[in-house]
Amino acid sequence: MPNLRESVAAALNSSLDSDEMHERPIDRLGAFSKSKRLGTLLWRVKYDNDAKSYKPALLLLTRFFLRRGEGRKFVETICKCALDEWLMDKCKHCGGSGQVLHGQVLITCTSCNGTSIQRFTDRQRAKAMHMKIEQVEKLNKRLGLIHDFLGDIDRKVNVKTNIELERI
Ligand SMILES: [Zn+2]
Numbered sequence: 001m002p003n004l005r006e007s008v009a010a011a012l013n014s015s016l017d018s019d020e021m022h023e024r025p026i027d028r029l030g031a032f033s034k035s036k037r038l039g040t041l042l043w044r045v046k047y048d049n050d051a052k053s054y055k056p057a058l059l060l061l062t063r064f065f066l067r068r069g070e071g072r073k074f075v076e077t078i079c080k081c082a083l084d085e086w087l088m089d090k091c092k093h094c095g096g097s098g099q100v101l102h103g104q105v106l107i108t109c110t111s112c113n114g115t116s117i118q119r120f121t122d123r124q125r126a127k128a129m130h131m132k133i134e135q136v137e138k139l140n141k142r143l144g145l146i147h148d149f150l151g152d153i154d155r156k157v158n159v160k161t162n163i164e165l166e167r168i
Pocket residue numbers: 091092093094095096097098099109110111112113114115116117
C-alpha cells in the first residue's frame with residue numbers, strides 16, 4: 001500500500017473519476033478532510049506543495065501559540081521559523097537519505113549522523129527571524145515546542161485518515 005501522505009497528495013491532484021481497486025482518491029480525500037483544519041493545511045503545504053495553504057496554516061499556528069501580552073508579529077515570526085524548519089526537515093547534505101557516496105562506498109552522512117534530519121543552528125535561526133543570537137537562545141525551547149506540536153498534528157492526521165479509511 002502506498003505511503004498515505006503521498007496518496008493524499010496524489011488524490012488532491014487527481015480527478016475524482018479514477019476507478020482504483022477499493023480505496024479511491026475520493027475516499028482518501030473524504031477521510032483526510034475529517035481531520036482538523038490546521039492538520040489538513042499542513043499536509044497540503046508539506047506533501048502537496050500547495051503554497052496557498054501556507055498563510056492560513058501560519059495564521060492558525062500563530063493563533064494557537066499567541067500568549068496574552070505578546071505581540072502577534074513576534075509570535076508569528078517564531079511560528080514561521082518553526083514551520084519553515086518543519087517543512088524543510090530533510091538533511092540538505094544527504095537529501096534525507098542519511099547516506100552519502102564516498103568514492104564508490106555509501107557512508108553515513110556526517111551532517112545528520114544518518115538521521116536524515118536537518119538541524120538548524122542558532123545562527124541560521126537568528127538570520128531567519130532577524131534576531132540576535134542571544135534572543136534565539138531564549139526562544140529555542142519554544143521553537144522545540146512548536147516542532148513537537150507540528151509533528152503531533154502531522155501524526156494525528158495520518159492516524160485519523162487511516163482510521164477513516166479503515167486501514168487500521
Ligand atoms: Zn544527512
